[in-house]
Amino acid sequence: MKNITSIIAVAMTTIATDTVQAQYHQKAQQNPYSLVYDGAITSNIKGEVNIHPVSYKLNGIDIAANVYTPANYDASRKYPAIVVAHPNGGVKEQTAGLYGQRLAEAGYITLVADASCQGGSGGEPRHTDKPQYRTEDIKGMADFITHYPGVDSDRLGALGICGGGGYTLKAAQSDKRLKAVATLSMFNSGEVRRNGFQNAQVNTVEERLQQATKARAQEVAGGKIIYAGVASIADEEIEKTSTDLYREGLMYYYRTHAHPNSTFLYTMSSLMDLMTWDATDQIELLNQPLLMIAGSKADSKYMTDEAFRKATNAKKKELFLLDGATHIETYWKPEYVKSAVAKLVNFYQENL
Template sequence: MSGHILELSQNVERKKVVYRNRYGLDITGELYFKKGISLNQKHPALIIGAPYGGVKEQGPCVYGNELAQKGFIVLTFDQSFMGESGGFPRNVSSPDIFVENFSAAVDFLGMQRFVDREKIGVIGICGSGGFALSAAQCDTRIRAVAVMSMYDMNVAVRGNMNKEELQAVKERLSNQRWLDAENGYPEYLPGFPEQPIDKVPEDIPEPGAEWFRFYALKRGHHPNARGGFTTTSELAIMNFRPLDFIDEISPRPILFVVGDRAHSRFFSDAAYERALEPKEMLVVEDAEHIDLYDRRDRIPFDRLAEFFTVTPMPRLGHHHE
């Protein structure tokens, strides 16, 4: 069914949904729920954000399939300009809109009669981890956040460049805007082939080879996730710092989950240091970054279910019984 990387469990139902964000852009998502669950009762709900450049049929479908069986209503979605969601030109990255889309997902779930508004949590994978935390900084309806192999895209794009190197990148990207304006459409250079390949080319260094191990092979390939965004999208990312107010998520809890071999672990370490209690760091043994996308033998689903069930989800300024 439309290229999901995991066959749906016979115990789970999946339903396509479309709703709008505050910019009026259509967001296409999928609701997962356990077969036989009463839709006349209210249940806890989870929103799953795909890796940066990924779509709902990849990692999020794995999470939806597993967590729905544990009693959650699960919503996966494609970011604006990606997959089946609206927005034009395609493959544009807009961090402000990507953050907004988590709140739009909360809007949608909270309007469903079978969702408990007081128990809506978010799981962000890779780049969505940063955007999910950014959303939770201001949207107090998000009661708890778990981030898996988190990336802070601002830090990822800026890297360790000095002032001169940074200036050169800005000059190149700014001049690309002239070309985009003249062409009438922004440049987009896909990073992965249109069809899945059998093995990663040997001349690709890490961590690029790791991305290929997921996105280019049958394991994770999807035609709507060809890698990267329009070239000048990097300017927007460089100008947007998603985690400046991470300390304001407290007293709502954050769970950081990383693989012990993840090249990206330092992002979670840095965010964990800046976050206030309650917070937890869970290190998964023998796991690289992409293993938390789809490896059901590595992703700690029982711990995630416990975190979002047992963890109190306080509403600021209210006494919660």
Template sequence: MEKISFKNKNGANIMMSAVIRFPPEFTGNKQYPAIAVTHPGGGVKEQTAGLYAERLAEQGFITIAADASYQGESAGEPRQLENPYIRVEDISAVIDYLTTLSYVDRERIGAMGICAGGGYTASAAVGDRRIKALATVSMANFGALLRHGWEGTGSPEQVLAMLEFGSQARTDDANGEETAVFPIVPVRKEDASHEDLAQAWEYYRTPRCQKDTAPGYGAARSLTQLAVWDALSMVDLFLTQPLLIIAGRKAGSKWMSDQLYERAASKNKIYHVVEAASHMSLYDIPQYVEEALSKLVPFFKANL
């Protein structure tokens, strides 16, 4: 394992912070398949993305988990920007970096993401053909989530208020006011409107996996992009790579994984449902992570 930094080549002149992991008995004289692992909204590389990256590296892959631009230990202002277009470009920036490494086989680069990171990964794979196989765990389409709610039953009418809030935040930023924020993770357990969010509070706000670099909120100006963005745009046309989707049966968010499976153009797509798992339990609860890995490892070995 090595902590690294590299310049994002997508034009923002941002240094990204990442952790790269190597297979057992790694030697720089060989080439290996590589997997870029993308963290959830509000997360950082040391949490669930780092866990999956570590376990996949143990199985023979080069893996890299990076903090998103403007988040974690990566550079960029304003802090905690959660612009979906930048998040998608960050994945391609990580792949840019992987292609510079002599021990990475450029023809065997895959990507996976957890929660919103899964949605961003699916979107990245639509345009970036260097991604040869992709997987999602507890996938969330951040835009659809804001428009329809966690369980997909809400009305998009609420989005107008979000857009007004985000637009005002941009005006305030431009005029030197304090950057407004919105919660990605409940601040208090009692703020959670359903069980998945209560588990998110526990994961991000308690010693279970709390990190100082993951404050659990986003810059409010992000809402002007997030609320009108769709992770599934053009997946029916261009998401043709091998695809593995993993979701918990008890996850309120499962409908977003359902939609990805239904709409993706891939002729080689697999949907594995973990019967007893919720959305958050796939982040770090050992038996559910093990079940996910039992599908991820053979999938990437077969397709990279």
């Protein structure tokens, strides 16, 4: 059986966009906002939750985002707001958009943005996945949404999903505009890129750093960009994948919730930054209320447990488990989404 770590570590010199396009989920083709989650908005109706595609500049890069406004939104009123950071490989049209819409249904103005160099946002090289960029993206979301009509800038919360959860923990250490911080299925990108998922690659750290270094040297010399990850995958390879996170993740991103802007690729040179970074480094600076949600059966849960334990100065911190859920099931499965949203709404109501 081929181990998923060997699949994810494959270096690629080209991106097989044709394959992803061929698997473009029918929901995205039919939805005017290319949203691929169940129950997604198809049109803006007066008196209901509406979606507003927006763009803004962040460090010279055009950021593509969606703002969700509550039913009967009135710009003259003041609403609490939530910024939602998407998973690694994800885009705003997938689970981050689902949670953005559900929170808007509960009365919040929400902002879901594609990361710099990813999704519909600008920036080169494409698929750059540097933690400092992702952290800055969250601060940029705070910059934008606090000036959106109707937003009460003193009641701003954050939700980070998967890799976006790790980056949200980091952003909240210094950005105190984020008054209440929540994560869902938190993924510590630095720890996993460094040690491998479930610490399966701890013996090859130096070797992989050498690969990343050579990739950067090739980039700056004008050569082809080297990519890590997978641009496409056959059904039989998905079935052989041993870990729930990656097997179900490949199904989610390349089959059931596929979107042409979503990919499992990242530049090999990004590993130079990722492998020397950790979401829990200086986490004691996070002193806001903290809610961390994870599936009880998630094979990624160890990262949530570790961060929760280390967040010693977080106020009213709580770990909430979705009984029976795996990591990816928290992205879409109705009963788990419903439970997670109810917990999030209660958390934000108490702390914003």
